[in-house]
Amino acid sequence: MLKMSFFAALAVVILFSGGSVSAVSTTWTNGTGNQKWQDAGNWNFGVPGSLDRAYISLAGTSRPVVALGVTAAANRVYLGQVADGALEVSGANLTVTDRIYAGNSGFTGTIDIASGTIVVTGKMFIGYSGPAAINITGGYISSKGVDLSSSTAAGGHLQLDGGTYFCDGLFTVYAGGNCDITRGKLKLAGSVSSLAGMSGYGVPGAVSFDYDSATNTTMVTALPSVAPYAYQPNPADSAQAILPDIILSWTPSRFAAIVNGHDVYFGTSLSAVGDANHLSAEFQGRQDANSFNPGLLSLDTTYYWRIDEVNDANVWKGEVWSFKTDSGYARNPYPSDKAAEVPRDIIFAWSPGALPGAFHNIYIGTVWTDVNSASPETHPNVMFADLDTNSFDAGQLEWNTTYYWRVDQVNGVEVWKGNIWRFTTVEQNITFFVAADCHYGIGDWAG
Numbered sequence: 001m002l003k004m005s006f007f008a009a010l011a012v013v014i015l016f017s018g019g020s021v022s023a024v025s026t027t028w029t030n031g032t033g034n035q036k037w038q039d040a041g042n043w044n045f046g047v048p049g050s051l052d053r054a055y056i057s058l059a060g061t062s063r064p065v066v067a068l069g070v071t072a073a074a075n076r077v078y079l080g081q082v083a084d085g086a087l088e089v090s091g092a093n094l095t096v097t098d099r100i101y102a103g104n105s106g107f108t109g110t111i112d113i114a115s116g117t118i119v120v121t122g123k124m125f126i127g128y129s130g131p132a133a134i135n136i137t138g139g140y141i142s143s144k145g146v147d148l149s150s151s152t153a154a155g156g157h158l159q160l161d162g163g164t165y166f167c168d169g170l171f172t173v174y175a176g177g178n179c180d181i182t183r184g185k186l187k188l189a190g191s192v193s194s195l196a197g198m199s200g201y202g203v204p205g206a207v208s209f210d211y212d213s214a215t216n217t218t219m220v221t222a223l224p225s226v227a228p229y230a231y232q233p234n235p236a237d238s239a240q241a242i243l244p245d246i247i248l249s250w251t252p253s254r255f256a257a258i259v260n261g262h263d264v265y266f267g268t269s270l271s272a273v274g275d276a277n278h279l280s281a282e283f284q285g286r287q288d289a290n291s292f293n294p295g296l297l298s299l300d301t302t303y304y305w306r307i308d309e310v311n312d313a314n315v316w317k318g319e320v321w322s323f324k325t326d327s328g329y330a331r332n333p334y335p336s337d338k339a340a341e342v343p344r345d346i347i348f349a350w351s352p353g354a355l356p357g358a359f360h361n362i363y364i365g366t367v368w369t370d371v372n373s374a375s376p377e378t379h380p381n382v383m384f385a386d387l388d389t390n391s392f393d394a395g396q397l398e399w400n401t402t403y404y405w406r407v408d409q410v411n412g413v414e415v416w417k418g419n420i421w422r423f424t425t426v427e428q429n430i431t432f433f434v435a436a437d438c439h440y441g442i443g444d445w446a447g
Contacts, residue, residue: 059086079109103132127156145169148177160184326354330407
């Protein structure tokens with residue numbers, strides 16, 4: 001017995017000293033009751049790694065949660081095996097080095113992701129041999145392929161209420177499978193112009209396919225015209241250099257009431273506008289029109305706004321859009337900054353700042369400090385002009401000379417002092433003519 005125990009122990013030492021690691025199959029038990037994926041006490045053979053298979057047949061408040069700050073891994077994930085199985089990802093990262101099977105042996109498999117990422121090196125089976133649902137409200141999922149409802153008896157559903165699903169491979173929808181897109185995005189490899197089982201906001205076929213040749217991918221999104229939300233904001237979301245006297249407008253949803261159909265929220269804080277209600281300072285009132293005048297806005301400021309669509313007791317909370325007002329400064333100089341070989345008769349031009357009623361003060365000189373310190377009242381050694389147009393003819397400049405110039409935007413008593421640009425004029429071309437004495441005497445030609 002002693003001899004046999006010795007050899008058994010030696011075998012164990014050899015196994016581990018050789019660095020060999022065997023893959024295991026581990027089953028979720030939620031043994032500690034805390035739902036933490038990373039807790040070894042919640043698995044019968046420890047937390048799965050990138051070589052291991054994870055079996056999950058618990059749902060509801062017993063399902064595993066991959067929470068914020070956690071990096072999880074598995075080789076394969078089976079959701080629903082001997083009972084319904086579910087998985088939640090929130091602000092974390094889960095990498096599956098092979099496949100996910102959602103819905104097995106007639107049992108339901110569910111994945112809910114609100115933020116974070118799920119990266120599947122292989123294929124995602126949504127409804128493999130049991131019904132399944134992938135619910136995305138935010139975050140990102142990618143896989144090398146998707147089978148929606150591999151078995152005709154198993155319903156597979158992909159719901160994109162936010163976030164993005166990138167299928168870098170074949171996206172196949174079988175009988176019983178369907179995908180609904182609301183505010184999320186489905187990104188597909190290659191050029192795709194149609195796909196069975198697609199709906200937008202629950203309306204069959206109400207999706208658009210936008211192919212990007214640069215990335216060879218197609219983005220599938222819901223048609224906003226079928227949504228209960230306001231859409232097509234003006235200015236466009238994230239727009240820049242907007243006039244400070246802009247009047248906001250949008251396209252109302254088909255569900256909005258004609259009378260008092262729009263709640264308007266407006267402010268300079270993303271979170272405040274996003275969380276605002278009728279008691280908030282950001283609430284601008286309920287109105288009939290699909291436009292809103294916020295008054296003269298501050299320059300160089302980011303604003304946020306939201307439109308909730310209203311019909312009786314129904315309120316559809318809109319997305320938060322943003323735009324940034326113009327800085328007020330002149331830009332896009334011509335000649336461009338640091339330009340060389342500029343003609344002497346160049347006509348200066350620039351894009352004016354978006355200031356209602358503004359005019360322009362231009363300063364041109366050959367010394368940087370002179371141009372920088374110049375003002376309408378004092379500008380020695382500097383060419384100065386007060387203009388109501390965004391161009392200026394300075395006449396003939398000197399040869400091969402570096403000039404500095406700036407344009408101030410002026411609106412009443414306020415001045416937006418411009419950047420100092422510079423350029424160098426062309427060198428002078430001098431052509432030399434040489435006169436030669438071509439007279440030859442008779443004797444010179446005598447042979």
